[in-house]
Amino acid sequence: MQDIYPLSQLREGQEAKVTGILATGSMRRRLQDIGIIEGTNVECLQKSPAGDPIAYLIRGAAIALRKEDSSDILVRLKMA
Amino acid sequence: MGLTANSTGKNAVDSGLNIVKTSPKDKIIALAGNPNVGKSTVFNELTGMNQHTGNWPGKTVTSAQGTHTYNGTDYILVDLPGTYSLMAHSAEEEVARDFICFGGTDAVIVVCDATCLERNLNLVLQTIEITQKVIVCVNLMDEAKKKDIVINIKQLSKNLGVPVVGTSARSNKGLDELIRTVEKSLENDHSHSVEIKYIEPIEKAISIVKNIIEQKISTDLSTRWIALKLIDFDETIIQALNEHTNYDLLHDEDIYKGLEEAKKILDENQITSEYIKDKIVSCIILAAEAICCDCVCQKDADCNSRDRKIDRILTSKWTGIPIMLILLCTIFWITITGANYPSQLLSDGLFWVQDRLTEFFNWLGTPNWVHGVLVLGVYRVLAWVVSVMLPPMAIFFPLFTLLEDFGYLPRVAFNLDSYFKKACACGKQALTMAMGFGCNAAGIVGCRIIDSPRERLIATITNNFVPCNVRFPTLIAIITMFFVGVVASPFQSLVSTVILTGVIVLGVILTFSVSRLLSKTILKGVPSSFTLELPPYRKPQIGKVIVRSLLDRTLFVLGRAVVVAAPVGLVIWVMANITVGDLSILKHCSNFLDPFANLLGLDGVILLAFILGFPANEIVVPIIIMSYMSTGTLLELDSLSQLKELFVSNGWTWLTAVCTMLFCLIHWPCSTTCLTIKKETQSLKWTAISFAVPTIVGMIVCFIVATGARLFGLV
Numbered sequence: 102m103q104d105i106y107p108l109s110q111l112r113e114g115q116e117a118k119v120t121g122i123l124a125t126g127s128m129r130r131r132l133q134d135i136g137i138i139e140g141t142n143v144e145c146l147q148k149s150p151a152g153d154p155i156a157y158l159i160r161g162a163a164i165a166l167r168k169e170d171s172s173d174i175l176v177r178l179k180m181a
Numbered sequence: 182m183g184l185t186a187n188s189t190g191k192n193a194v195d196s197g198l199n200i201v202k203t204s205p206k207d208k209i210i211a212l213a214g215n216p217n218v219g220k221s222t223v224f225n226e227l228t229g230m231n232q233h234t235g236n237w238p239g240k241t242v243t244s245a246q247g248t249h250t251y252n253g254t255d256y257i258l259v260d261l262p263g264t265y266s267l268m269a270h271s272a273e274e275e276v277a278r279d280f281i282c283f284g285g286t287d288a289v290i291v292v293c294d295a296t297c298l299e300r301n302l303n304l305v306l307q308t309i310e311i312t313q314k315v316i317v318c319v320n321l322m323d324e325a326k327k328k329d330i331v332i333n334i335k336q337l338s339k340n341l342g343v344p345v346v347g348t349s350a351r352s353n354k355g356l357d358e359l360i361r362t363v364e365k366s367l368e369n370d371h372s373h374s375v376e377i378k379y380i381e382p383i384e385k386a387i388s389i390v391k392n393i394i395e396q397k398i399s400t401d402l403s404t405r406w407i408a409l410k411l412i413d414f415d416e417t418i419i420q421a422l423n424e425h426t427n428y429d430l431l432h433d434e435d436i437y438k439g440l441e442e443a444k445k446i447l448d449e450n451q452i453t454s455e456y457i458k459d460k461i462v463s464c465i466i467l468a469a470e471a472i473c474c475d476c477v478c479q480k481d482a483d484c485n486s487r488d489r490k491i492d493r494i495l496t497s498k499w500t501g502i503p504i505m506l507i508l509l510c511t512i513f514w515i516t517i518t519g520a521n522y523p524s525q526l527l528s529d530g531l532f533w534v535q536d537r538l539t540e541f542f543n544w545l546g547t548p549n550w551v552h553g554v555l556v557l558g559v560y561r562v563l564a565w566v567v568s569v570m571l572p573p574m575a576i577f578f579p580l581f582t583l584l585e586d587f588g589y590l591p592r593v594a595f596n597l598d599s600y601f602k603k604a605c606a607c608g609k610q611a612l613t614m615a616m617g618f619g620c621n622a623a624g625i626v627g628c629r630i631i632d633s634p635r636e637r638l639i640a641t642i643t644n645n646f647v648p649c650n651v652r653f654p655t656l657i658a659i660i661t662m663f664f665v666g667v668v669a670s671p672f673q674s675l676v677s678t679v680i681l682t683g684v685i686v687l688g689v690i691l692t693f694s695v696s697r698l699l700s701k702t703i704l705k706g707v708p709s710s711f712t713l714e715l716p717p718y719r720k721p722q723i724g725k726v727i728v729r730s731l732l733d734r735t736l737f738v739l740g741r742a743v744v745v746a747a748p749v750g751l752v753i754w755v756m757a758n759i760t761v762g763d764l765s766i767l768k769h770c771s772n773f774l775d776p777f778a779n780l781l782g783l784d785g786v787i788l789l790a791f792i793l794g795f796p797a798n799e800i801v802v803p804i805i806i807m808s809y810m811s812t813g814t815l816l817e818l819d820s821l822s823q824l825k826e827l828f829v830s831n832g833w834t835w836l837t838a839v840c841t842m843l844f845c846l847i848h849w850p851c852s853t854t855c856l857t858i859k860k861e862t863q864s865l866k867w868t869a870i871s872f873a874v875p876t877i878v879g880m881i882v883c884f885i886v887a888t889g890a891r892l893f894g895l896v
Contacts, residue, residue, distance in 0.1 A: 133463075
């Protein structure tokens, strides 16, 4: 069994698969609009100078999320 | 291609979506698509118009329309704001959806990004759900080719069941074919377009409601889609549908019964209303995945590695912010150094013309006042505005546009977001500030990219802390006169650059502090969620950008000089030359303001100039010059050093110069900006606050600086 983490805990370069979205309301829709649903692959790309927000690769696009929002996305780490 | 005359000033706000057909044969074509896929570029190439383009998502927040004529038919193209979906989660999405549904469109072109097709298909599929009159335009084929992504257009068209055209709009490739395809598709009917299959219970519910709707109303829209929206209970669309069909769907007994039945089926399968929304979205995304899998071939899995490498330099912990400052400095340095020579040349030329004009009027033997009004009033202000304003603008603007086209602006937002978060504001505010450099009115319209109304208001109120393009040259002129000497040398322009950068950084710091203050007082709240896309870097079309924005800026400055500066020159000359009692009207006004202005480290004339500069900030310095000249002997002003002499003889010290610069950075927004704020916020209260906040802050800052300097005996 692999553990499930919030997306915000991913380190740069790590890849993971989305297992659930805790966000509700408009943010949940917004995340779905950019293609985050259960099973979507994500990769942690790059932290901003202050360490937050962090950019993720989601369906071919680099998208920055603040910690508050990325911690509402649950992911399962992919083994390298 | 950066902000253009079409997208700044009073043109910044759109007039809404009123489409006027000149003939019944005209066809209305909507351009939809995700943000930053090149919709505006496609639009510009087809219509020959000049909408703001650039490499960041969200620059088109208004809808534009233009015409393309092909084979004798006029196609009215409507450039819709970029959206990821048509579920109407934001104002732009609602605008886009309502226009596609009810705008009387003959066809919808959905523009896609070839480098990121799968994600774009989400919107394509949602559009096809609403209407079958869809043409897919896969744009940025050139970028995809560079990244070794091959797209099988034919297969994609087969999978989607609608025509698909590949284009590279930036180099005008494939657009003829696009229009040909539109023409052809208007004749054919497409009843073969792909249908998204939802899970069994949802499908059952849809078919029950759909059958009832078909008996009740006749519409161009897909009844399957209307049924889906009714089951999903999407209130915004139900309301819009009621208005459009003149039929109250929810109060129809049969439809109501059908919906009850549908709900029963869903309930039996434990499908809640939240779950149905999720399910609809994921079915569409999975459909997009399935459609893409045999159309897109990506040879190199790591095709974005170049972008990642650049990002690692431009946004890393140690280099991100320093590089940002260095870039800003470099742009200012090139602007200041480069502007010097053409400025001198223009001013020599224009003042030579003034002398000839004077000779001409003398030869004509016209009365003195005619020469005064026309030459010393109108012409001289015009000459000053053109020679001092034009060169810095014409250099700064193209440079800034190059950075914008490259894709740097979203990285600035990425770098600065944590500061905005501390101020309880949105990181996208950085993008609106960047637009403010061009024109504050455009910056304020750009605030629409911020979803939270609270954060949008913060961005609106603080936008004026970024000096627009018109205030820049004033700052540069004062810096050059008072702090570095007039003779240009590389070292001196370096000093100017540092001072100017300092002024801008001060503006940015004020933006953060005032944003935070607002968040703690009249606009209380916590930072809201948002997603910020970092688009791929694209090589800017250097030649095209430079020529376009140079031309655009030149026309802009000349246009404003004629429309605003010339009339003001006339008014000021009259005010300076008509005396009441023993003083001119101008002197009466400035004397009245003098005591208060002194507290701010200014004098009455300067404050009066800022007040009279309300319609346009570029006339502030000409007003100051003219006021001073009317009281002393008439100087031949053809260089900045003579100008400095004039200012010093009127009591300017370095403190006056500092305070004037500070006040130039921080004072009320110009009239156009105020009107734009009124239009965007729909509220006099917020317009008044946006006027008051920078005014009060500016006065406080100037007062502190002036009093401090005087107390410590620095002056």
